[in-house]
Amino acid sequence: xxxSDVSFEGRKTLTRKRTSILKSQxxxxxxxxxxxxxxxxxxxxxxxxxxxxxxVLEQIAVLGVVSSGMTLLIISGEIDISVxxxxxxxxxxxxxxxxxxxxxxxxxxxxxxxAVFNSxxxxxxxxxxxxPSFITSLAFISVFQGVALAITKGTFQTIYxxxxxxxxxxxxxxxxxxxxISIAAYIVMHFLLSYTKLGRRTYAVGxxxxxxxxSGISVNKAKLSAFALNGLFIGVAAMVLLSRxxxxxxxxxxxxxxxxxxxxxxxxxxxxxxxxxxIGTFFGVLLMGIISxxxxxxxxxxxxxxxxxxxxxxxxxxxxxxxxxxxxxxxxPHSSKEENR
Amino acid sequence: xxxxxxxxxxxxxxxxxxHRALDxxxxxxxxxxxxxxxxxxxxxxxxxxxxLSGAISPEAGIIKIDGKVVEELNPRQSIEMGIxxxxxxxxxxxxxxxxxNVYLGNEITGRIPFVIxxxxxxxxxxxxxxALKMHLPTGALVEELSASxxxxxxxxxxxxxxxxxxxxxxxxxxLGMDETKALMNIVRNxxxxxxxxxxxxxxxxxxxxxxxxxxxxxxxxxMGTSSLESVTVEEIIRKMVGRDAxxxxxxxxxxxxxxxxxxxxxSRWGIVNDVSFDVRKGEVxxxxxxVGSGRSELVNILFGADKADSGEILLNGKKLRIRSPQxxxxxxxxxxxxxxxxxxxxxxxxVVENTALVHSENxxxxxxNLKEEEDVTDEIVNKLSVAVQDRSQKIEELSGGNQQxxxxxxxxxxxxxxxxxxxxxxxVDIGAREQIYELIVELxxxxxxxxxxxxxxxxxxxxxxxxxxxKNGRMVEIVKNDNIEEEDMIxxxxxx
Numbered sequence: 069x070x071x072s073d074v075s076f077e078g079r080k081t082l083t084r085k086r087t088s089i090l091k092s093q094x095x096x097x098x099x100x101x102x103x104x105x106x107x108x109x110x111x112x113x114x115x116x117x118x119x120x121x122x123x124v125l126e127q128i129a130v131l132g133v134v135s136s137g138m139t140l141l142i143i144s145g146e147i148d149i150s151v152x153x154x155x156x157x158x159x160x161x162x163x164x165x166x167x168x169x170x171x172x173x174x175x176x177x178x179x180x181x182x183a184v185f186n187s188x189x190x191x192x193x194x195x196x197x198x199x200p201s202f203i204t205s206l207a208f209i210s211v212f213q214g215v216a217l218a219i220t221k222g223t224f225q226t227i228y229x230x231x232x233x234x235x236x237x238x239x240x241x242x243x244x245x246x247x248x249i250s251i252a253a254y255i256v257m258h259f260l261l262s263y264t265k266l267g268r269r270t271y272a273v274g275x276x277x278x279x280x281x282x283s284g285i286s287v288n289k290a291k292l293s294a295f296a297l298n299g300l301f302i303g304v305a306a307m308v309l310l311s312r313x314x315x316x317x318x319x320x321x322x323x324x325x326x327x328x329x330x331x332x333x334x335x336x337x338x339x340x341x342x343x344x345x346x347i348g349t350f351f352g353v354l355l356m357g358i359i360s361x362x363x364x365x366x367x368x369x370x371x372x373x374x375x376x377x378x379x380x381x382x383x384x385x386x387x388x389x390x391x392x393x394x395x396x397x398x399x400x401p402h403s404s405k406e407e408n409r
Numbered sequence: 410x411x412x413x414x415x416x417x418x419x420x421x422x423x424x425x426x427x428h429r430a431l432d433x434x435x436x437x438x439x440x441x442x443x444x445x446x447x448x449x450x451x452x453x454x455x456x457x458x459x460x461l462s463g464a465i466s467p468e469a470g471i472i473k474i475d476g477k478v479v480e481e482l483n484p485r486q487s488i489e490m491g492i493x494x495x496x497x498x499x500x501x502x503x504x505x506x507x508x509x510n511v512y513l514g515n516e517i518t519g520r521i522p523f524v525i526x527x528x529x530x531x532x533x534x535x536x537x538x539x540a541l542k543m544h545l546p547t548g549a550l551v552e553e554l555s556a557s558x559x560x561x562x563x564x565x566x567x568x569x570x571x572x573x574x575x576x577x578x579x580x581x582x583x584l585g586m587d588e589t590k591a592l593m594n595i596v597r598n599x600x601x602x603x604x605x606x607x608x609x610x611x612x613x614x615x616x617x618x619x620x621x622x623x624x625x626x627x628x629x630x631x632m633g634t635s636s637l638e639s640v641t642v643e644e645i646i647r648k649m650v651g652r653d654a655x656x657x658x659x660x661x662x663x664x665x666x667x668x669x670x671x672x673x674x675x676s677r678w679g680i681v682n683d684v685s686f687d688v689r690k691g692e693v694x695x696x697x698x699x700v701g702s703g704r705s706e707l708v709n710i711l712f713g714a715d716k717a718d719s720g721e722i723l724l725n726g727k728k729l730r731i732r733s734p735q736x737x738x739x740x741x742x743x744x745x746x747x748x749x750x751x752x753x754x755x756x757x758x759x760v761v762e763n764t765a766l767v768h769s770e771n772x773x774x775x776x777x778n779l780k781e782e783e784d785v786t787d788e789i790v791n792k793l794s795v796a797v798q799d800r801s802q803k804i805e806e807l808s809g810g811n812q813q814x815x816x817x818x819x820x821x822x823x824x825x826x827x828x829x830x831x832x833x834x835x836x837v838d839i840g841a842r843e844q845i846y847e848l849i850v851e852l853x854x855x856x857x858x859x860x861x862x863x864x865x866x867x868x869x870x871x872x873x874x875x876x877x878x879x880k881n882g883r884m885v886e887i888v889k890n891d892n893i894e895e896e897d898m899i900x901x902x903x904x905x
Contacts, residue, residue, distance in 0.1 A: 263776060263777055263779070264775055264776055264777060265769060265770065265773060265774070265775055265776070265777060266775070267777075268762065268766075268769055268770070268777060269770065271755070271758060271762070272755055272758075272762075272766060272770075275755040275756060275757055275758055276751075276752075276754065276755050276756065278751060278752050279751075279752055279753050279754060279755055279766075280755075280766075281714070281733075281734060282712075282714060282734050282744065282746060282752055282753070283734070283738075283766045283767045283770055283771075283819070284733075284734050284735040284738040284739075284767060284770050284771045285735075285770050286733070286735060342755070342756075342757050342758070343757050
C-alpha cells in the first residue's frame with residue numbers, strides 16, 4: 069500500500085488466533101499413539117526398550133520421506149500412485165551403478181535424477197493430456213516396472229558390503245541416520261509449504277486452480293514443481309532403502325505409495341487438495357509405525373496387520389467428515405469486532 | 410380464454426435473506442395461450458418459474474393448478490400435474506437416441522421381458538413429431554443434434570408426458586434466425602392444441618410476434634399484466650425501468666485526464682466481434698448489455714484469461730503483449746471477476762493468504778514475508794472495514810460483502826493502472842455496496858482507468874462516465890452518460 073491515509077486512531081490490528089489444539093487432527097493421532105504405546109508397553113515391557121523404539125523409527129524412515137513428498141503433491145490437487153514402482157526402478161539403477169564400481173555419489177545423483185524424471189513424466193502426461201494424474205501414474209507403474217525388469221533381466225542386484233553407511237550409521241550409536249534423514253525431509257517440506265512462494269502456490273492451485281490462474285499463478289508450473297519435488301523425495305527414499313537392505317530388485321518399494329497416501333490422509337490432508345500440514349503427515353507415519361510394531365509385540369497374526377491399516381484409513385476419513393460437520397454447524401454470520409482498545 | 414385457468418398464482422412471495430426475489434406477484438395462464446414474462450436480469454422471472462416447476466417453494470401466496478389449491482409442489486408433482494420446463498441446458502442423455510430419451514425411465518418392453526421395443530417407441534415418437542410438423546430424426550443420437558433440435562426434443566418429451574403447461578426460458582437465445590422462425594411455428598402449433606405456454610424472452614419483437622398477454626416484472630414486483638394487442642413497446646419498456654431514486658448512488662465528480670487504455674479491434678471468433686474503445690485516466694467506463702452479450706468474455710481477453718484472434722491493446726501509448734493473466738498483472742491490469750466463489754476465492758484458506766495472494770505471487774521473490782503479509786492484510790481490513798474476527802479465519806466463513814472486499818483488496822496492495830470490475834456488487838449487501846462504489850471513485854481520483862461491467866442498471870448509470878453497449882459480441886455504441894434514462898438504456902440493450 070503505497071499511499072494509505074488510514075490514521076492510527078480507530079485502527080484495528082488483527083491477531084492471529086492460535087487454532088485450538090483440539091481442532092487439529094494430529095493431536096488425536098498423538099493421543100491414539102500414546103494410548104497404543106501404553107497398552108502395548110503394559111503387555112510387553114520390551115516395547116519401551118531403546119532398541120525397539122529406534123527400530124520403529126528406522127522402519128518408518130523411508131515411509132516418512134515418501135509421505136513428505138506425497139503431502140506436497142496431494143495439497144497441489146494431484147496424486148502419484150507409481151511411487152513404489154519409481155523406487156523400484158531408481159533403486160535398481162543405483163545398485164547397478166554401484167555394482168559396476170562407480171563412486172557412490174554418481175549412483176546417488178543418477179538415481180535421484182531418474183526418480184525426478186519419472187515423477188515429472190507422470191505430471192507432464194497428466195497436464196498435457198488433461199487426464200487425472202491417478203490414471204497416468206497408474207499407467208507408469210507398468211512402464212517403470214517393465215523397464216526395471218528389462219535392465220536387470222529380473223535378477224536381484226546385491227551390493228552387500230558396499231554403500232552401507234546410510235542404512236547402518238547411528239548417531240551416538242543410538243539414533244539411526246535414516247530416521248534423521250526423514251526428519252530432515254519433514255523439516256524441508258514444512259519450510260517449503262509455509263515460508264516460500266512455491267508452498268503458497270501449491271495451496272492455491274490445490275484449493276482453486278481458476279482463482280490461482282487469475283491471480284497470476286502458472287498452474288502448470290506449480291503442479292509440475294510439486295511432481296519434481298515429489299520425485300526428489302522418492303529418490304532420497306530409494307537411496308535410504310537401498311543402503312538399508314543392501315540389495316534391490318524391480319519390486320523393491322512396491323505398495324509403499326498406498327501406505328504413504330494413507331499416512332497423508334490420516335494426517336488430515338484431504339485428497340481434494342488445498343489443505344494440509346506436514347505435522348499431520350508426521351504423526352500419520354508414526355501411527356502406522358507404532359501400530360505395526362505393537363501388533364508384532366502383541367503377537368497378532370501378521371495378516372491382520374494389513375487389515376488394520378485399511379481400517380485405520382477408513383477411521384481417519386470418518387474423523388475428518390465428522391469434524392467438518394461440526395464446523396459447518398458452527399458457522400454463523402460473524403459480527404465485526406468493533407473495538408480493540 | 411373463456412375456459413378455466415390452468416395456473417393461477419396469487420400474491421406469491423419468495424424471500425432470500427433480506428432480498429425479496431418475488432414480492433406478492435400474481436400470475437395466471439389459460440389453455441391455448443402464450444403468456445410472456447419480461448423484465449431485466451434479476452427481476453424475478455427465474456424465481457417465478459422455479460416455483461412453478463417445484464424447484465423452490467414460496468414463503469407466502471396461493472398456487473392453484475386446474476382450479477385446485479396446491480399446498481406443496483416438488484419437481485415430481487409439478488411434472489405429474491402437467492407442467493414442463495424447457496431449459497437451455499437440457500438434461501438429455503447424449504449417448505441415447507431421440508426416441509430413447511423420450512421414453513427414458515418409461516421404456517416400452519416387447520414380448521421378451523427387459524428388452525426395449527425400440528420399434529414401437531420410434532413409431533409413437535414419430536407420431537408426435539409429425540403432429541407438431543417438426544424435423545427431428547428419431548433414431549439419431551442426442552449428441553448429434555443442434556441446439557434447436559435439442560429444444561424440440563424437450564418439447565416432444567414434455568408432450569409425451571401429457572404436459573399442458575410449457576415453460577420456455579429464453580428459448581431463442583442460442584438459435585439462429587431460421588431456427589427461431591421454426592420454433593415460433595411450433596409454439597403456435599402447441600397453442601392451437603390448447604397448451605398453455607409461459608414464454609420468457611429478452612427479445613421484445615418475439616414477444617409481440619407470438620404472445621397473447623404479457624406480464625412485466627421489476628425488482629420482484631409485478632408491474633401488471635396486459636394484452637399484447639393493447640400495449641406498445643414503449644409502454645412495456647417504461648414498466649421495466651423507472652426506479653426509486655434511493656437505488657441510485659451519487660458519486661463525486663473526478664477530473665478526467667488523457668487517454669490511457671486503448672482497445673483496438675479485439676475479436677475472438679464467434680464470441681467477441683471487432684470491439685474498440687478507450688478509457689481515460691480517472692474515467693469509469695461502464696459496459697452494459699444483456700447476459701450473454703459478450704461482456705465478461707471481452708474483459709477476459711483484456712486480462713489474458715482468453716486469447717484474442719486479432720486486435721491490440723495499448724496502455725499509455727505502449728502496445729501490450731498479454732498472453733496470460735500473469736502478463737496482464739505485471740503490465741498493470743487487474744480484474745475482479747464476477748464469480749467470486751469459482752474464480753477468486755481460495756475457499757479453505759485464511760484471510761491473510763487470500764488477501765496477499767496477488768502480492769506474494771507477483772511482487773515477491775522465492776521466500777514469503779509473513780510479517781509483511783499480515784501487515785498488508787491489516788491495512789486492507791482497516792481501509793475497507795472488512796468484518797473479520799482474526800487473521801486465521803477462513804474466507805468462506807465471511808459474509809458475501811466481506812468476501813468481496815477481501816477479493817478487491819488483494820488488487821489494491823500493489824498499484825495497477827487499469828482496474829476491471831465484473832459485476833462488482835453481485836450478492837453484496839447495501840452497506841458494503843456503497844463502500845465498494847466509494848472505493849471505485851477513489852481509484853478514479855488516483856488517475857486509474859476503471860472498466861465496470863454491470864447488469865444492475867442503477868449501478869451502471871450512477872457510476873459510469875461513459876457506457877459501452879454490448880450486443881451479440883459487438884460493442885454497438887458508446888454513450889456519454891449525461892443523465893441517461895434507464896428506459897433509454899434498456900432500449901439500447903434490447904435494440905428496439
